[in-house]
Amino acid sequence: MHMRSAAATPEAYLDQLPADRRAALAAVRDVILANLPNGYEESVGSGMIVYGVPTTRVALPTKQPLWYVALAAQKNYNSLYLMSVYANKTQEQRLRDAFATAGKKLDMGKSCIHFRTADGLPLDAIGELIASVPVEKWISIFQESRRKPSSRNNA
Numbered sequence: 001m002h003m004r005s006a007a008a009t010p011e012a013y014l015d016q017l018p019a020d021r022r023a024a025l026a027a028v029r030d031v032i033l034a035n036l037p038n039g040y041e042e043s044v045g046s047g048m049i050v051y052g053v054p055t056t057r058v059a060l061p062t063k064q065p066l067w068y069v070a071l072a073a074q075k076n077y078n079s080l081y082l083m084s085v086y087a088n089k090t091q092e093q094r095l096r097d098a099f100a101t102a103g104k105k106l107d108m109g110k111s112c113i114h115f116r117t118a119d120g121l122p123l124d125a126i127g128e129l130i131a132s133v134p135v136e137k138w139i140s141i142f143q144e145s146r147r148k149p150s151s152r153n154n155a
Helices: 008-016 019-035 083-087 089-102 121-129 135-146
Strands: 041-045 050-053 066-073 078-082 113-117
Touching: 008 019, 008 041, 008 050, 008 135, 019 050, 019 066, 019 121, 041 089, 050 135, 066 083, 066 135, 078 083, 078 121, 083 089, 083 121, 083 135
Parallel strands: none
Antiparallel strands: 041 050, 050 066, 066 078, 078 113
16 A cells, blocks of 8 residues: 555655655665656656656547556555566566565565665666667557457357
8 A cells, every 4th residue: 555645746746755665665766766767757647756658649538648567555564566577577587686686685576676765676677677668569569468369269
């Protein structure tokens, strides 16, 4: 459960957090922004900071950006959502290997990594993962995931 935020901007989102949470999320945000490929946009949605493909590039029924990365303060920890890791087993393995190499404990849900401080994350590797999927590729991955296989029988 994440702490619901009514913040309209990423800066306002961070400003409302206690100092330790703000420092952790700001450090991870800096890594995201430094590595985010051109074309993704930062916004606030669903009570978290979201990095996604704008609705002008891909139309979703929700009228929301196509999420690529998100950052949130939860009740007892922080979460970093890496949708590419959820969508791609190679990306997931790269993430797992980076945590192992760095000697850090990976606490991961389906698409989110739980952390308390930025020091708990292999930030260089996370930056590399974020940098590795350009907008066009992410749109293609998303569109491919929505197609029904033509060989599937509905019988």
